[in-house]
Amino acid sequence: MPLTIRSNRSTLTQFLIEERRRHPSASGDFNALVLDVALACKGIAKAVAYGELAGMTGNHASESGASVNVQGETQKKLDVLSNEVFMRRTEWAGNLAGMASEEMDSPYQIPAQFPRGKYLIVFDPLDGSSNIDVNVSVGSIFSILRAPQDVIDSGRDVVDADFFQPGAKQMAAGYALYGPTTMLVLTVGTGVNGFTLDPTLGEFMLTHPMMQIPADTQEFAINASNARFWEAPVKRYVDECLAGKTGARGKDFNMRWIASMVAEAHRILMRGGVFMYPRDTKDPSKPGRLRLLYEANPVGMIMEQAGGRASTGEMPMMNVQPTSLHQRIGFVFGSKNEVERIERYHREPVQVELTNPLFAERSLFRD
Ligand code: AFP
Numbered sequence: 072m073p074l075t076i077r078s079n080r081s082t083l084t085q086f087l088i089e090e091r092r093r094h095p096s097a098s099g100d101f102n103a104l105v106l107d108v109a110l111a112c113k114g115i116a117k118a119v120a121y122g123e124l125a126g127m128t129g130n131h132a133s134e135s136g137a138s139v140n141v142q143g144e145t146q147k148k149l150d151v152l153s154n155e156v157f158m159r160r161t162e163w164a165g166n167l168a169g170m171a172s173e174e175m176d177s178p179y180q181i182p183a184q185f186p187r188g189k190y191l192i193v194f195d196p197l198d199g200s201s202n203i204d205v206n207v208s209v210g211s212i213f214s215i216l217r218a219p220q221d222v223i224d225s226g227r228d229v230v231d232a233d234f235f236q237p238g239a240k241q242m243a244a245g246y247a248l249y250g251p252t253t254m255l256v257l258t259v260g261t262g263v264n265g266f267t268l269d270p271t272l273g274e275f276m277l278t279h280p281m282m283q284i285p286a287d288t289q290e291f292a293i294n295a296s297n298a299r300f301w302e303a304p305v306k307r308y309v310d311e312c313l314a315g316k317t318g319a320r321g322k323d324f325n326m327r328w329i330a331s332m333v334a335e336a337h338r339i340l341m342r343g344g345v346f347m348y349p350r351d352t353k354d355p356s357k358p359g360r361l362r363l364l365y366e367a368n369p370v371g372m373i374m375e376q377a378g379g380r381a382s383t384g385e386m387p388m389m390n391v392q393p394t395s396l397h398q399r400i401g402f403v404f405g406s407k408n409e410v411e412r413i414e415r416y417h418r419e420p421v422q423v424e425l426t427n428p429l430f431a432e433r434s435l436f437r438d
Contacts, residue, residue: 083109083255083266083275090259100188101259104166104215105243108192109255109275111160112211112247115153115197116268119209119249127152128204141176141397147203150174153196153211166190168218169229171396173198173365178229178396189223190242191216193234195365198246199331208250210333214369215243231396234364238381238389244369246333256282256340258376263340284379285343288406292327292335293347300351304384304416308347332361336370336404340377345409349384350401359383359401363393367402380410385417 081089087102118127131138131146138146154174161167162179165186171178173195181187192215199209216236222229245257253268255275265279291312298306315323327344329335335346350359361367371381371388381388381404391400403413 078269078276081277083257083277086264086266086277090261100164100166101190101215101242103164104161104188104190104192105245105257105259107161107164107166108157108213108245109247111157112253112255113268113273114156114160115149115211116247116249116253118149118152118156119197119203122203122206140174146174147197147200149203149209150197150200157194157196157211157213161192164188167192168222168226169233170194171231171234171364172196173362173397178231178234180228187226189218191218191229191234193365193368195362198333198366199329202329202331207329207331208248208334209331210246210248210337212246212333212365212369213244214238214241214365214372216240217242234396235393237392238368238371241368241372244372246336246369246373248333248337250334250337254279254337256337256373258373260372260376263373263377265340282340282377284340284374284377284406286378286407288339288343288345288409289322290325290327290342290344291347291409292329292339292344293349294328294330295326297351297353300353301349302351302384302417303421304413304419305347305349305351307416308413332366332370336373339379339405340373343406345403345405345413347403347413348401349403357399359399361399361402363388363391363398363400364396367391367400371402371404374404378407379405380407382410382414384413 087105091097091102122128127149129148131148131151140146154172162181163185166188167181167190168187169178170192192213194213196211197209198212202209219233222233243259248254255266257264263282265282266275267278269276311319312324348360367388374381383401384403403410
């Protein structure tokens, strides 16, 4: 399109160079890493777009049958390919001390033929991948941390504990959304910027500078099939949303559930809303569905940097001290006033009286 030629928008490279000018002592390693991540996302976007034309839908098969990741989830062909793309694009340049991914049980060591650097990256290479075969938007999520000083000084192999840093310590976080357009949404701790992939130039162009989430919303997202496992504060919040104008909130709400968190996060970033995958009682071995290090922390940082809020329901997500690489956690994020309300409901005494007929005895959302 001639539009491309006329455009005076910043490219991602230009944006990063301009950011770097604010840190005259920066070596450029960080920018190089982000650009490698961006290139990985472009590669994944292409693979996702070709879909079945390139034989890319369906489950990944190993020699022993369908392959399963450390979470016990069946891996899609694109999960495995996206993980590979992330590793190959970022391992070589000497910017990373190690990496960890949803798709790998243990941290990945930078191979001996490459120099090691001062950053760690944690990623979910293809979040929402169970939606691939039905052609719904999916995404990649990443979090960049500084490696512990002794890792940088010694160049030793990384271990799980090197990644156990609270979200507040993230140097940068972002996601790529593979939807009608491919977007890269990035924070380096100075706000949130959205870049759209120009398919003609193959460049991410700054199209959504300094994104801000409205503080209030009338839209919520939750998987209501889990209603019987929710804790009382979540039941209360959803009950009030469902009661709409006739209930305590005095306004009607709309509900969405894509089951692809990147797509939900992006919707919320664009027009507000609240997302909940709270801790529940479904499986006592899993305190929540989503993963702390490569889902909740990066998306949480983006939300907070855009003026929203990210929480476990009880405490700010950015303050949680991780204790394992693939740790799961309850996650509530989005419009600030709504998330604060949900946190308040967690602090207030349990309300036993739920008045909405949907939650009454023998109703739609009850046992
Ligand atoms: P997949 O990557 O296995 O599709 O999981 C996606 C996800 O982690 C997140 O993106 C969704 O919000 C959530 O799971 C959906 O979970 P439910 O299937 O329980 O609704």
